[in-house]
Amino acid sequence: MKKQTKAIDEPFCRKDPYGALSMPVYNSVAYEFDNAQDMADTFCGRMKGPDYSRTENPTVTYFENKVKSLTGAADVVAFNSGMAAISNALMAVVSEGKYIIASRHLFGNTLSLITGTLRRFGVKVILLDLTDAKAVEEAVNKDVCCIFLEIMTNPQLEVADLKALSVIARKHNIPLIADSTTIPFTETDLGGLGVDVEIVSSTKYISGGATSLGGLVIDYGRFDFVSCRLRGELLFNIGAYMTPQVAYMQSLGLETLAVRYNKQAENALWLANELYKLPGVKVNYVGLKDNPYYEISRKQFGETSGAMLTIDLKDRDACFRFLNNLKLIRRATNLFDNRTLAIHPASTIFGLFTDQQRKEMDVLDTTIRLSVGLEDVEDLLDDIKQAL
Numbered sequence: 140m141k142k143q144t145k146a147i148d149e150p151f152c153r154k155d156p157y158g159a160l161s162m163p164v165y166n167s168v169a170y171e172f173d174n175a176q177d178m179a180d181t182f183c184g185r186m187k188g189p190d191y192s193r194t195e196n197p198t199v200t201y202f203e204n205k206v207k208s209l210t211g212a213a214d215v216v217a218f219n220s221g222m223a224a225i226s227n228a229l230m231a232v233v234s235e236g237k238y239i240i241a242s243r244h245l246f247g248n249t250l251s252l253i254t255g256t257l258r259r260f261g262v263k264v265i266l267l268d269l270t271d272a273k274a275v276e277e278a279v280n281k282d283v284c285c286i287f288l289e290i291m292t293n294p295q296l297e298v299a300d301l302k303a304l305s306v307i308a309r310k311h312n313i314p315l316i317a318d319s320t321t322i323p324f325t326e327t328d329l330g331g332l333g334v335d336v337e338i339v340s341s342t343k344y345i346s347g348g349a350t351s352l353g354g355l356v357i358d359y360g361r362f363d364f365v366s367c368r369l370r371g372e373l374l375f376n377i378g379a380y381m382t383p384q385v386a387y388m389q390s391l392g393l394e395t396l397a398v399r400y401n402k403q404a405e406n407a408l409w410l411a412n413e414l415y416k417l418p419g420v421k422v423n424y425v426g427l428k429d430n431p432y433y434e435i436s437r438k439q440f441g442e443t444s445g446a447m448l449t450i451d452l453k454d455r456d457a458c459f460r461f462l463n464n465l466k467l468i469r470r471a472t473n474l475f476d477n478r479t480l481a482i483h484p485a486s487t488i489f490g491l492f493t494d495q496q497r498k499e500m501d502v503l504d505t506t507i508r509l510s511v512g513l514e515d516v517e518d519l520l521d522d523i524k525q526a527l
């Protein structure tokens with residue numbers, strides 16, 4: 140079956156006693172066993188099935204299975220936020236004294252996780268320009284335990300060559316870990332491009348209109364220990380598993396993901412082309428033909444280029460004036476809601492970093508980030524024009 144059919148028609152693990160068409164929300168903490176032996180076998184992993192919802196829940200398993208069949212992954216584990224997925228995946232891979240090679244362009248909390256939280260536990264980090272594969276090759280040493288990047292960075296919109304990085308990762312037998320939040324897996328085949336572990340904030344496109352927080356670790360199976368540690372150790376000890384209500388909403392989100400995404404990406408391209416014509420506005424969108432990442436993005440992610448774009452205005456004051464003038468577009472963080480959102484990343488998501496750190500991350504005071512929604516594009520353009 141094709142992806143869109145799988146997104147709708149993933150079979151349940153067990154037939155529903157009432158013939159429910161949607162996977163019900165199993166709002167149960169624990170599960171009863173027929174006898175003591177089954178209970179012992181389930182607890183010790185010799186028999187499949189849930190025992191306690193911190194580590195397994197039928198509604199969450201259904202959601203994970205849908206993602207598994209859409210991506211062809213070996214295993215998928217769902218978490219209660221994108222950050223929980225990132226921190227748990229990294230905790231499955233890192234240890235004291237080891238290095239993470241990571242892009243210098245990272246989501247703010249990911250950067251602070253790697254350079255702050257994990258550093259306190261003795262994990263070291265090498266921040267690099269990951270579009271420069273040669274620099275990565277030179278930086279790998281025997282204590283590097285993974286390479287981590289975002290497939291399209293936010294808000295810089297930089298796209299690294301995943302195949303080139305995967306060649307380096309393979310050579311040194313370390314996992315290539317990619318946060319793919321900005322382009323959904325219905326459009327890509329990151330496993331085929333050599334990514335070993337894909338991470339998604341399902342809060343964004345998948346949740347179906349900003350309904351809920353969630354995260355996914357999609358394991359392509361080249362490093363067995365990743366899912367083993369996630370399922371056998373970290374779900375138990377850290378306790379950040381997705382809840383069944385969220386899995387229900389996000390399973391529903393998956394059914395319409397490709398349709399919503401493609402419309403949002405089409406709207407973003409249309410807007411980017413219109414904004415390109417306006418004087419005094421600098422547009423950054425990977426789908427514009429003169430964008431430096433246009434070709435590599437086509438090669439890796441196909442025809443569409445996501446629903447995130449940025450515009451640069453004269454200075455911070457001009458950005459704040461623009462935001463304050465908006466009437467339709469919402470001043471809010473988050474990405475890929477059904478409604479269009481605008482934010483000034485330098486003063487918000489990256490507001491607590493130092494000027495020097497922002498400079499190193501290329502987070503500019505002049506940049507407004509737009510997440511383009513499902514409204515009529517002409518209304519969006521009118522709002523942007525009057526706000527300018």
Ligand SMILES: *Cc1c(COP(=O)(O)O)cnc(C)c1O
Binds near residue numbers: 221223342352354
């Ligand atoms: C939002 C986001 C995250 C964090 O996800 P949450 O669900 O908010 O925890 C991580 N990476 C990227 C690229 C994001 O956009």
